[in-house]
Amino acid sequence: MPEISILSFFAFCLLIQLYYVLFVHLRLANVSIEEVPLVERKPISVIVCARNEVANLTQYLPSILNQKYHNFEVVVVNDRSWDGTEELLEQMAKEYAHLKIVKILDNDKFIAGKKFAVTMGIKAAKHDWLVFTDADCLPASENWLMSMQQPDNEHTEIVLGYSPYLKKRNLLNALIRFETFFTAVNYLAYALKGMPYMGVGRNMAYKKQLFFKNKGFAAHMHIPSGDDDLFVNAHANKYNTEIRINKDSQVWSNPNTTWAGYIRQKKRHFGAGKFYKSKHKFILSWQIAFQFLFYATFIGSMFLSWEARYVAFGILFLSLLVRCFVYPKLLKRLNYGELRWWFPILDILLFLFLTLNAIFAQFGKKKVTWK
Template sequence: MILTLLEIILLSALAFCLIIQLYFVLFVHLKLANATIEEVPLSARKPISIIICARNEIKNLQQYLSLVLDQQYPEFEVVVVNDRSWDGTEEFLEAWEKEHSNLKVVKILDNEKFIAGKKFAVTMGIKAAKHDWLVFTDADCMPASANWLMDMQQPEDENTDIVLGYSPYLKRRGLLNALIRFETFFTAVNYLGFALKGMPYMGVGRNMAYKKSLFFKSKGFAAHMHIPSGDDDLFVNAHANRYNTEIRLNQDSHVWSEPNRTWGGYLKQKKRHFGAGKLYKSKHKFILSLQIIFQFLFYGFFVGCMFLSREAQYAAGGILLLSIMIRCFVYPKLLKRLNYSDLRWWFPILDILLFLFLSLNGFLAMFGKKKVSWK
């Protein structure tokens, strides 16, 4: 087989992109796939405050709040912050607060002097919490079991300030749902895998925990209060390290969430996340950008090879097939571990679709309107 210089350059570039991709697959994601999942502790050590922020969440609170209040944990409180709701949330919470001694409601009123957002609501909830160990979730979230708190409690190691949990989305019909769940899967594989390697860079507010003392010692969200997102990932990015952060993988500690039902809602959500990512630490932005750029280049070089000779096309196809085979070795186990087993046969196709969608969304986010609210 004789190849031209251009074909050799393109195939070499394609192979190099594969090597970079394999670093993430084999040295980050595979580490998570092989990690030992510890059993949920049988006893509780310290009291817990759960923080939930709600803005017009009456239906979700009616459906899921009881599952949070009924956790099998000896001493905990649930602090629900009602952020200027007008859909009946206030009346519902007032009635439930009278019936549940461990429910505390914090009410935020409209104030023309400032624009309140989720970070303000979270801060009010933290101030109202009476315990040092804080567990965070959202109004539209459902704990996988009554042992959720038992696994998200403060670890025995007093040096642990942050615990990162996992929150999959519920399965619904349609391509959008499959895409959302697949994107959530890869986001979780990344942040949990890097945390295992000693480089935690984000967490999700639907299921995470940290110390109240850490929040106030680090001045809360002061460094990024000017943007609407980042109450979860930016706080973790700024304060998590290899010594003070742990992860939880046991399925009892998962928290299920309702996914977006519309493309517009999903685009809005990803736009908020895109804005927060700009404020990550430089080393985190570098390695995450490297991951995205070489994925883009991999597909770009592959498409370029399709316009060359048949020999070059066969060689490029072989490199693509090798990439798929290696990922087929790693990701089905991870999909099962993270409650997305039904996607294992579709991941090569979803991988390409997700990449195209997020590339388009990133482009639109750079030129779209800057103002984005949390609700």
């Protein structure tokens, strides 16, 4: 009876896992990829916040300023930089008339953080459709803004884009890109399912009037992170949100190059997730919990009889078989095609890392940081 109970629970965990694979993520694998629009619709304001980003702005800002879109401005918020960012932006403004600079000075009256910088950029923007990216991001093509422009549907207030990380040849980079892939699959697939719950500030867009109608970040200004995902979580719904995964609509970014930096980033993201809507926390928590229980139960089944072990291996093989049918296709679709050969190994490593990080995130000193 104990063996039957354990194996039955293992099979139940498999069914829950397959629900997320086949009824959520498979939607993204099968959805038709949108074409780049052929005509411009409305003017765009691009918002970029920078703090000591002179090297990245030098390398990447021209690609944003030179987009094939006639009526747009680029608002760069210089948040108290001291590395030469101000001088660089002033020089570039002489060459690009559509570059607008917003300078934030040191002031003890506000909490230093990216949300304040984003708010200042939005206030300075002259157009209603706002496209967001970061200083260290490179548009995949000169048609990026054409892809991220306001849709024909006037009810659409939010567009969620995708931002892959650039490839480096090491384990950390592979793990970061794999984790970014699964995060993207989850939030993009749920948006298709009519339940958008987050977006990434490296590549997303929404209406200025939506921001001010909901008092901006007032509800979570005290939280260090969440200028992107918490805003989307609070205001996105199945009627006002669309996604973009066309290769032209993507924005490439440089990942963390150290384990310490990556761990700090994940702690910050984990902290923001605690403030999601209850239904989103419930769904995401169960998704993680049953993934953990799936592997934990498999390990536990290795202490059972040989017959039970054979059954457990069969359940594990079925899980891998189904997921290897879905995720390699998604990896290729989302520009991580070479990782599909390492899928089973990275899947286990990522799960172990995120589980440990979620535990450690409960400890340590909470500190407000810019990003």
